[in-house]
Amino acid sequence: MKYYQNDSFFMDYAIRLASRNIGNTGENPSVGCVIASENKIVSIGVTGRNGSPHAEFNAINNIKNFPKNTTAYVTLEPCSHIGKNPSCAKLLIEKQVKRVVIAQKDPNPLVNGKGIELLKANGVHVDLEDYDKIALKNHYGFISNIKNKHPEINVKVASYKNGLTIPKKGMTWITNHLSRSYGHILRSNHDAIMVGINTVLADNPSLDCRLNGLKDRSPIKIIIDTNFKTPEDSKLVKYSKNDLIIFTNILKSKKISQFKNKGINVIYINKNEKGFLEIKEILSFLNKMSINRLLIEGGSTLSSTFVEKKLVNLIYWFSSEKNASEDKLLNKSDKKLNKIRYSHKFLLKDCINLRDNKLEIFSSKKD
Numbered sequence: 001m002k003y004y005q006n007d008s009f010f011m012d013y014a015i016r017l018a019s020r021n022i023g024n025t026g027e028n029p030s031v032g033c034v035i036a037s038e039n040k041i042v043s044i045g046v047t048g049r050n051g052s053p054h055a056e057f058n059a060i061n062n063i064k065n066f067p068k069n070t071t072a073y074v075t076l077e078p079c080s081h082i083g084k085n086p087s088c089a090k091l092l093i094e095k096q097v098k099r100v101v102i103a104q105k106d107p108n109p110l111v112n113g114k115g116i117e118l119l120k121a122n123g124v125h126v127d128l129e130d131y132d133k134i135a136l137k138n139h140y141g142f143i144s145n146i147k148n149k150h151p152e153i154n155v156k157v158a159s160y161k162n163g164l165t166i167p168k169k170g171m172t173w174i175t176n177h178l179s180r181s182y183g184h185i186l187r188s189n190h191d192a193i194m195v196g197i198n199t200v201l202a203d204n205p206s207l208d209c210r211l212n213g214l215k216d217r218s219p220i221k222i223i224i225d226t227n228f229k230t231p232e233d234s235k236l237v238k239y240s241k242n243d244l245i246i247f248t249n250i251l252k253s254k255k256i257s258q259f260k261n262k263g264i265n266v267i268y269i270n271k272n273e274k275g276f277l278e279i280k281e282i283l284s285f286l287n288k289m290s291i292n293r294l295l296i297e298g299g300s301t302l303s304s305t306f307v308e309k310k311l312v313n314l315i316y317w318f319s320s321e322k323n324a325s326e327d328k329l330l331n332k333s334d335k336k337l338n339k340i341r342y343s344h345k346f347l348l349k350d351c352i353n354l355r356d357n358k359l360e361i362f363s364s365k366k367d
């Protein structure tokens, strides 16, 4: 398999390229494509905003004189079908690409091997290489929606040194501005962001991405609000632009009608035996909406529930070097989250220095 010397170089390139558009390709995965000829990169492409054009189309479109002897490196099997976009497999055939190296098969039932068959049937040499695991990080949400019937779920935590996630009295922030900016990048690369009602009542968050140049990358906002307590004058309601979903167990009320008239999506969800909204129903709704990446931003009760149900892929844990001065004790759900942080169920993947803060990225151990 490895007689092509630079395969891993080109494929690594395509995989890194694809990570650029994660969370911004709508229901589509963010795919990367590198076109090489005579061992040199001729062109590159990534799936566009909201899923169009596809990566292969972008890469091919950039080339004025298409050279002979080209190899295309794609992180996902080129599509065989015509959907919102034309078929990439057909395009590669038309351009007489000699060889296609693929990191992952596309589990979409419309494709699922048919792209590979089509290429081979037209004389294109296909190598399905061993990059499955590295490429998965880009396609994780898309594949999870097909295989697990729910999005990729990641959690963001901000805590003091001792793990307390509630700000000191009279304070708004636990972490510094670098942590918060990084938090906004996370908002920009997720399709949706979820908070519990207590976070809305305590913090009145906007949940937007407020970084210059990335403001239009704000995610869809979701509130878990069993008893429909979301205030009419909360920022999320006041500034909603058909981008707010409230999951609740209240079926009808005047306030619900008012919210719906404002374009807010209020969805009835059953309660479980503990009196909490059924997470399965919520996730099934998000799956049907093709939300690929969901970020949970608190509070710790909501976050630890998802972690305990083994639904979480990544935990982004921002922590300050300082302790809460009154050294308050951790509540039950903070304690649960802190246990997870050092448990063998998660691996510390990265630790990023943010001056007097740090960001630890934990990944769930899959096998």
Ligand code: AOF
Binding pocket: 027, 028, 029, 030, 031, 032, 046, 047, 051, 053, 054, 055, 056, 076, 077, 078, 079, 081, 082, 083, 084, 085, 086, 088, 089, 106, 108, 111
């Ligand atoms: C590719 N290259 O860059 C992506 C692919 O409705 P459409 O035409 O946009 O097709 C959507 C499907 O195409 C999507 O569900 C997934 O199977 C595949 N995504 N395929 O060849 C790409 N993003």
Ligand code: ZN
Binding pocket: 054, 055, 056, 078, 079, 085, 086, 087, 088, 089
């Ligand atoms: Zn395609």
